[in-house]
Amino acid sequence: VGETAHHKRVVVVGAGFGGLNAAKRLSGHGLNILLVDRNNYHLFVPLLYQVATGNLGEEEIAGPLRQIFRTRRDVRFLRANVQQVDLKQRQIVTDAGPIDYDYLVLAPGSVTNYFGNRAIQQQAYDFKALDDAAALRSHVLDMFERATHAANPEQQQALMTFLIVGGGPTGVEFAGALAELVRHTLRRDYAQLPMQQAKIYLVEGLPSLLAPFPDRLRQYAQRRLERLGVEVRLNTLVSAVEGEHVQLKDGTNIRAATLVWAAGVQAPPLIETLDAPKACGGRVSVAPDLSLVDHPEVFVVGDMAYREQDGQPIPQLAQPAIQGGHYVAEVIRRQRERGEQVPPFRYHDPGTMAVIGRFAAVAALPVLSLKLTGIVAWAIWLVVHLYQLVGFRNRIVAMLDWGYDYVRFDPPVRLITGGTAEQTLAISQKE
Amino acid sequence: VGETAHHKRVVVVGAGFGGLNAAKRLSGHGLNILLVDRNNYHLFVPLLYQVATGNLGEEEIAGPLRQIFRTRRDVRFLRANVQQVDLKQRQIVTDAGPIDYDYLVLAPGSVTNYFGNRAIQQQAYDFKALDDAAALRSHVLDMFERATHAANPEQQQALMTFLIVGGGPTGVEFAGALAELVRHTLRRDYAQLPMQQAKIYLVEGLPSLLAPFPDRLRQYAQRRLERLGVEVRLNTLVSAVEGEHVQLKDGTNIRAATLVWAAGVQAPPLIETLDAPKACGGRVSVAPDLSLVDHPEVFVVGDMAYREQDGQPIPQLAQPAIQGGHYVAEVIRRQRERGEQVPPFRYHDPGTMAVIGRFAAVAALPVLSLKLTGIVAWAIWLVVHLYQLVGFRNRIVAMLDWGYDYVRFDPPVRLITGGTAEQTLAISQKE
Numbered sequence: 001v002g003e004t005a006h007h008k009r010v011v012v013v014g015a016g017f018g019g020l021n022a023a024k025r026l027s028g029h030g031l032n033i034l035l036v037d038r039n040n041y042h043l044f045v046p047l048l049y050q051v052a053t054g055n056l057g058e059e060e061i062a063g064p065l066r067q068i069f070r071t072r073r074d075v076r077f078l079r080a081n082v083q084q085v086d087l088k089q090r091q092i093v094t095d096a097g098p099i100d101y102d103y104l105v106l107a108p109g110s111v112t113n114y115f116g117n118r119a120i121q122q123q124a125y126d127f128k129a130l131d132d133a134a135a136l137r138s139h140v141l142d143m144f145e146r147a148t149h150a151a152n153p154e155q156q157q158a159l160m161t162f163l164i165v166g167g168g169p170t171g172v173e174f175a176g177a178l179a180e181l182v183r184h185t186l187r188r189d190y191a192q193l194p195m196q197q198a199k200i201y202l203v204e205g206l207p208s209l210l211a212p213f214p215d216r217l218r219q220y221a222q223r224r225l226e227r228l229g230v231e232v233r234l235n236t237l238v239s240a241v242e243g244e245h246v247q248l249k250d251g252t253n254i255r256a257a258t259l260v261w262a263a264g265v266q267a268p269p270l271i272e273t274l275d276a277p278k279a280c281g282g283r284v285s286v287a288p289d290l291s292l293v294d295h296p297e298v299f300v301v302g303d304m305a306y307r308e309q310d311g312q313p314i315p316q317l318a319q320p321a322i323q324g325g326h327y328v329a330e331v332i333r334r335q336r337e338r339g340e341q342v343p344p345f346r347y348h349d350p351g352t353m354a355v356i357g358r359f360a361a362v363a364a365l366p367v368l369s370l371k372l373t374g375i376v377a378w379a380i381w382l383v384v385h386l387y388q389l390v391g392f393r394n395r396i397v398a399m400l401d402w403g404y405d406y407v408r409f410d411p412p413v414r415l416i417t418g419g420t421a422e423q424t425l426a427i428s429q430k431e
Numbered sequence: 432v433g434e435t436a437h438h439k440r441v442v443v444v445g446a447g448f449g450g451l452n453a454a455k456r457l458s459g460h461g462l463n464i465l466l467v468d469r470n471n472y473h474l475f476v477p478l479l480y481q482v483a484t485g486n487l488g489e490e491e492i493a494g495p496l497r498q499i500f501r502t503r504r505d506v507r508f509l510r511a512n513v514q515q516v517d518l519k520q521r522q523i524v525t526d527a528g529p530i531d532y533d534y535l536v537l538a539p540g541s542v543t544n545y546f547g548n549r550a551i552q553q554q555a556y557d558f559k560a561l562d563d564a565a566a567l568r569s570h571v572l573d574m575f576e577r578a579t580h581a582a583n584p585e586q587q588q589a590l591m592t593f594l595i596v597g598g599g600p601t602g603v604e605f606a607g608a609l610a611e612l613v614r615h616t617l618r619r620d621y622a623q624l625p626m627q628q629a630k631i632y633l634v635e636g637l638p639s640l641l642a643p644f645p646d647r648l649r650q651y652a653q654r655r656l657e658r659l660g661v662e663v664r665l666n667t668l669v670s671a672v673e674g675e676h677v678q679l680k681d682g683t684n685i686r687a688a689t690l691v692w693a694a695g696v697q698a699p700p701l702i703e704t705l706d707a708p709k710a711c712g713g714r715v716s717v718a719p720d721l722s723l724v725d726h727p728e729v730f731v732v733g734d735m736a737y738r739e740q741d742g743q744p745i746p747q748l749a750q751p752a753i754q755g756g757h758y759v760a761e762v763i764r765r766q767r768e769r770g771e772q773v774p775p776f777r778y779h780d781p782g783t784m785a786v787i788g789r790f791a792a793v794a795a796l797p798v799l800s801l802k803l804t805g806i807v808a809w810a811i812w813l814v815v816h817l818y819q820l821v822g823f824r825n826r827i828v829a830m831l832d833w834g835y836d837y838v839r840f841d842p843p844v845r846l847i848t849g850g851t852a853e854q855t856l857a858i859s860q861k862e
Contacts, residue, residue, distance in 0.1 A: 076623065145471060189495075
């Protein structure tokens with residue numbers, strides 16, 4: 001439709017941080033860009049856990065892609081699942097048909113790594129998709145509803161016990177938000193329940209939470225979580241899950257009706273089937289310009305690109321993906337198309353942050369050599385995250401929701417929706 | 432929990448307009464009130480169709496019940512399905528166990544009437560539940576996504592054809608909102624699609640739309656809908672549905688991938704099994720004080736209460752339910768408990784309204800004998816509906832969403848969520 005033969009086609013797979021920013025930066029330079037994603041929206045994954053605790057509505061962290069690219073005539077969007085990449089034919093195979101490319105930007109993101117444990121995969125909630133986060137919100141509230149008419153105290157205790165695996169930023173942030181939800185909001189909503197019995201465990205295999213953060217910040221985070229009532233278990237792993245019975249490697253048995261998994265990521269099926277050299281974690285080893293060594297017309301950005309910098313792998317975070325997306329757009333436009341020189345990709349770490357609760361966060365900002373905790377870190381977190389949300393409406397509503405919650409302890413979304421009933425029926429009927 | 436034997440127990444079944452207002456009005460008078468609903472929220476059903484068109488987020492039209500009743504210590508909430516009423520034992524049976532009552536207020540609302548047609552029931556969307564409205568929003572957007580890569584022009588036409596059955600307020604309001612979504616918003620989002628081919632049919636068995644409204648308002652509504660491109664078919668019914676092929680009684684065949692049913696309501700299973708005299712539509716015939724003739728301790732309010740007034744049945748709308756809820760609370764508190772005289776229930780019609788689109792609505796206000804159309808009716812509609820939403824946050828966000836949409840033609844929620852893919856796969860693969 002309106003495409004002319006001399007416009008080269010760039011196909012961008014994935015509309016996460018990497019793909020979205022690649023498509024934006026490619027636009028306006030005489031290329032014909034096709035953005036492909038299974039969802040019709042860009043998802044702000046770092047705030048998914050706030051959908052799970054009812055602090056934000058689903059639509060607040062999602063930006064409809066057709067709206068985002070409405071004014072850019074050279075970017076088209078296709079909602080499809082990409083099943084395969086045929087590097088030789090320069091073609092991707094999707095459930096909406098095959099698509100040829102001149103340049104390919106692969107930014108599929110990662111999926112949750114359950115380390116091959118099917119029982120955990122079937123039972124655990126994770127933080128990757130919007131539907132799953134909304135389902136977790138419904139599930140958490142559902143557990144308290146069921147606890148009000150539990151058959152016996154043991155069942156009630158299990159319904160009010162939450163086990164979070166993974167002490168990285170996602171696990172820490174969710175544990176903090178869940179603890180505040182239980183302590184401040186649900187304690188009032190469920191006045192008839194013995195809420196002091198509600199238990200939140202945070203399990204981490206390493207000797208500390210938030211491993212990549214400076215030591216002082218890690219200790220602060222743990223202290224704040226414990227003050228909120230979260231039971232932090234370090235140096236241990238989940239060894240077995242059978243229904244609501246979870247066994248830890250250190251011998252502890254915990255009966256929890258809710259298992260949340262934030263303990264690692266792995267390559268999605270599309271990358272697993274890609275015929276290219278892989279590094280650890282199934283990531284694709286890329287050249288200094290983020291292209292495949294044997295296929296300079298194919299680029300990988302974000303979680304699935306493996307590249308070391310100063311002896312360390314570039315981390316799997318939003319920032320490297322955004323910078324990678326911008327970078328490959330430059331390489332395609334300036335180097336590949338116009339023969340200009342573009343220096344190798346270099347990730348500039350603007351800092352990492354994690355919020356633990358109301359007025360409590362940690363922020364490590366290498367640019368200014370700052371290591372912040374408490375309300376200052378929290379204020380920076382708030383401004384940065386509001387700014388990053390897509391769309392004026394989402395920023396205003398998120399600001400309103402957070403403000404209202406901070407003042408009134410009333411997260412706005414406390415609805416049990418979707419088919420949680422069937423999913424959890426097994427647990428409540430086991431007694 | 433804290434209940435004393437001399438406090439009589441009032442069980443209220445259903446937290447819609449009738450039940451919610453009964454429970455509120457019963458509170459604070461030495462009674463022990465239990466509100467039972469399958470959902471943990473009160474749903475503002477008249478605006479469900481706006482969730483289906485993306486104009487409002489799901490949480491904006493739902494108020495969490497535990498939050499609503501937090502400060503009322505004498506009202507408890509139980510999230511459960513009520514399966515049966517045992518009038519003799521004065522007990523309701525729920526999936527959370529049996530519950531005894533001294534007084535029972537039945538306010539279960541109604542379910543959609545498909546007139547026994549299973550094919551329609553399986554395929555059609557309706558406006559009764561929050562999940563279904565969100566699923567319809569995802570479905571509508573999904574149809575346009577699929578239309579961008581349809582196998583042939585006939586399939587594309589079917590994907591862009593929407594058949595709405597029922598010309599009452601719900602059908603009219605949804606048809607108008609859908610037409611505006613397609614004309615203003617999706618036309619820009621799907622620039623590659625021939626959007627002038629998108630078709631919206633509104634089918635009604637009676638000779639006019641909005642049957643209970645005054646004649647001038649009915650004609651205005653039809654004219655405005657037609658100006659928006661809606662094809663109104665009066666005096667006809669759906670005779671058969673087979674996949675996406677819909678046949679009308681007047682002989683027309685329409686190929687539509689979307690069927691929306693707003694053509695009538697009937698009694699929910701709970702009322703069907705209730706051992707009490709029924710009137711037309713499976714509604715329960717009630718005494719002048721809305722109680723059962725043989726069981727003065729049991730009341731029915733809302734859609735399921737059948738009572739004639741001035742020779743006409745009281746309509747199945749939000750207002751009679753709200754007034755009925757307030758009324759039975761008075762009867763229980765003052766007449767049954769204190770022996771005071773309470774006059775029979777009398778419904779006071781404050782007026783009916785329907786919005787057709789931007790700045791276009793009809794309002795019949797009998798109190799002032801006003802029959803309004805256009806921007807004045809629309810402004811009244813807006814104020815009344817904003818006022819009726821539960822909660823400060825929801826009013827502000829709805830105002831923001833409507834304002835933004837009116838100015839920018841950008842409804843805030845354009846996300847395809849949930850499992851629409853499987854549901855509609857059959858249609859797209861039939862070609």
